[in-house]
Each structure stands twice: as structure tokens, then as C-alpha cells.
Amino acid sequence: MSGAISISMSLSDWWVLLQNFMIFSIVAVGGPLVLLPEMRRFLVVDHGWLTDDQVSASVVIAQASPGPNLLFIALFGWNVGLNAGGVWLALFGAVVCMVGSLLPSCALIYATAHWVHRNSHRSFVKAFKQGMSPVVVSLLICSGWTLATAGTSLLHDWPLWLVSIITTALVLWSRLHMFWLLAAGGLLGATGLLSFG
16 A cells, blocks of 8 residues: 555554554444544554545545445454564554454444343433434544545645535435446546645
8 A cells, every 4th residue: 555654663562552543443333444544543643653635545445345344443453463573463453453443343333232122212312312323423524534635735635525415415306326336436537637735
């Protein structure tokens, strides 16, 4: 991936990575993508283990690939490992991030799903679900903003912003399948008509 850097990771650094992805897992209401701004801050700003380009590329590749929505977390770990020294560390990094991301949330869901199902008729359960909706939507908007503004300038990269606005409008007000929008974006990027920098 572009924008690779060289870093040094000690055993305690790997432990910090695992711990933070475990914390992200517990608070990722609405899925892991809502915590993208916090993950970016942790990986890029606080520790310098990834670059903004690596974060953006990881999310784009994972979202364009078939499979679960959280594949970008494995790519974060993969890129941290690559930056730290090679393919074996990349595999280790992917496993660390995925275990950290899956273990706590799966344990929490397993422990609470039956109780929530039994009590779904209660007003406090309904109120909790309704109250979480705007929080999840706001976090998703923040994640989109993080991806849109990473390494871009409004004046210099106006074609990217224009495509973003047109895509948003098409998603909101047309019945055009999102596959066609992804294909058009990929084609624009592959031909060089739309690129960063």
C-alpha cells in the first residue's frame, strides 16, 4: 500500500494495540466503522504506526471487497506489521487487531442477547434503541468526514468533493444501485481522472 513507513514495535506496543482494539470493540455501537476517527487518531496521530494514506486505503479496500464490514481492521493490523518489518509481522498484526476487535464484542453479545430478546417489549429497552440511532448516524457521518478530509484540500481537490456530493445526492434521492457508484468511482480513479494530489 502507498505511504508505507518504517516503525519499531516492541512487545508492549503490540499489547497496547491489542488493548485499544478491545476497547474499540466494546464501544463500537453500530459497527466498527463508526470508530474510524478514533482509530485513526490512535494509529496515526498518537503512535505514528500508520499514515493517513494507509488508513484511507485500508478502509476503501475493505469496503470494496466482499466479506464482513470489519475487514479494514485486519488491514490496519497488516499495515502496522508491514511497517514494523515484514509479512510475518503483518500477519501477526492482522491477528492482533482482529482478536482485539472480535473477542470483547462477541462475548458481550453472547452474554446479553438472550436478556435483550426476552425484555424487548420493555420501555427502557425500546428507549435505549431509539436513543442510540442518532448516535450511530452521527458517528458514521464523522467517519465519512475523516475519510473525506484525510490529505485533501477543498480548493485543490475540488473534483473529489464534487464526486462526493454527487454520490451522496444519488444515494439519497435515486434508486441507482450502489454497485454502479462504486464501479464509477473505481473507473475514475483507475483512469487517473480522479486522484489525490
